[in-house]
Amino acid sequence: MTVAARLPDAASLETVLAGLGPASADADLIPALTIAFPGFAFGIAPIDDDYWRDTRSVLRPDGTRLGELRPWMIAELAKENGDVTAVWERLKEIDLQITEWRGTSVFVSAPTGPGVADYVQIALGREIEWRAGPIVNPNYRPYGKEELLDPSWPRTDQLPDSDRLAGPLYRLLDRAGGAVIHVRSFLDRCGRVEREKREANRPELEQRVIREVGPQGTRETSFLEAVPDFFDFVPRELRFFRDWEESSAGPQHIFAHWALDARDYTHKSEREVGFIPRPLKPPKERLLTTGDISVHALMDRIEAVDREVGLPFGWFFLMTHGHWVDPDVGHAIAEGLKAQRVRLPDPDARVLLRWADRTYGF
Template identity: 85%
Template sequence: MTTPARLPDAASLETVLAGLDPAAADADLIPALAAAFPGFDFGIAPIDDDYWRDTRSVLRPDGTRIGELRPWMMAEIAKDGGDIKAVWARLKQTDLQITEWRGSSAFVSAPTGPGAADYIQIALGREIEWRAGPIVNPDYRPWGESELLDPSWPRTDQLPDSSRLAGPVYRLLGRAGGAVIHVRSFLDRCGRIERDKREAQRSEMERRVIHEVGPAGTRETPFLEAVPDWFDHVPREIRFFRDWEDSSTSAQRIFAHWALDIHDHTHKGEREVGFIPRPLKPPKERLLMTPEASVHALMERIEAVDREGGLPFGWFFLMTHGHWVDPDVGLAIAQGLKAQRVRLPDRDARVLLRWADRTYGF
């Protein structure tokens, strides 16, 4: 498979998304992307991660929009000289209402080649505007203006479909540097930035020593002698994809099972780039290590996880995620492999033992 000539870019994607009719957006999204970017086989995976935008409007009961909540409310507060109690008492007697946008994530992916990392990922938000409730909570007096400008109380309510005002609409999520990525290029970026960071510390590392106190006194060992491969560190993001390609999971595409929550930003003057993998089909129950669990019982449980997810060796990647499968489970199975008490397919055993020798997780 060859990469199509034109990779999707943010500006072109925003044009496509803006052209979708909310009444048919769910059905039309993938055909519209395919028409705009020929040669890609797009698929979409929704994520159950409700969020709220900070964009709200003020409505009259007939649906007439008065304006955005924040500037409108600031003017109302000014009318009462900043007296929050007076504003609340006055507004709760009105029939004004507020709207809010509720959304959830959706990841669109398309392969660009045969390798595990040969695909593009587009992070979208699927958002609907709702009539959320009265302009203020009539049963609770706010104690500060922030409770009027950024009300959170309506968010506890499940809204009826009759309260829907607009949407669904799709938009690129404002993830730092990660709304649209070509995954292999992103992994190259992760590796390059990590190498540059470590190379910039070469002089410091060459001077650093490790002090060890023993019966014969204090011994000083050069840091790079104790950790000779410090400059060869491979980021966990690259290892995640390498382990996928080297194991039984390689028969299936990563994007059919995982979405990548990308970040690429500068924090305290240092470039931070990477991702947190998010399972598209998490197991119903967590697999936790217990003191009484035998390695044979653990093998039965990881096989059940794989059957549930429809992915051989899928439990391993849930383990690196750090929530769904306890890393101690992987360490126990690795010990069982070394003791020849249990078996895994050879390629999976190599990946697990490599991980156990130098663990990583998200």
């Protein structure tokens, strides 16, 4: 059913998130979004990807905050004329501590229509402030001031709940323009930007010549003759969704299985729009083509992957990512299909053979 409601926007989302109390933020997030944006069936998917914000505070043992770490430490260095060792020697003898915000990504999605790309995705960070440790590492003398200004040594430690200071708080993640996306519109943008880039190079490409030197001399071929479909290129992001829609995975929502780490930014006057898909439930083990494993054994293993992740043809989309299923698995099964040694459902076979003819990955 098509949702006749305004799409979530960054400013309204920030207002909703600011109104969540830390004690009940987890329970209140979806209800608060539903109230702010009626008509949407929001769902939440956490990602296990710990990150750290660069915001830290200096804390006394009684909990009094002396300020943000970086400007406070710069002032301490100035007292010692920039002598890093002198600052370290002094600070390691006192009880000051530093705090640190640690977070994990959370993706909130809601369908906006019947199509595979008809949904909105919101990338959030779920963050908690912790008492991370003493102001300096007493057992390790820093070699430069950056080790004082941007300490990384506490980050590997698992912190007890007694060191929890604030949170959880939710905030929009600054994902290079991809914090809030309507996926169908985002895909349209991906295709349009790619076409515009290629069209902008048309005059130069029409003049480009490929020269090949062989026994019969030099042969010249125009670039567009050698690559006749250059202007028909389909970005991998669009192919991912098209393959999903045309395969056995099609009846299920993409956002039930994948989050999109989206980006839309300009670097050196070049527009970059796209995403990296991230599985919400990756398999426990990677599937590789090792030794002389047969295509029939690979078929058994891809079926096991599909059962584990709860998605028909799920192995294929894990393969396009390139980490959990090796692309060689796809090539081996494609060759098995061509030789009629194995079978896949017809829609899946068409998608796989199309991929094998012109691969893509993230």
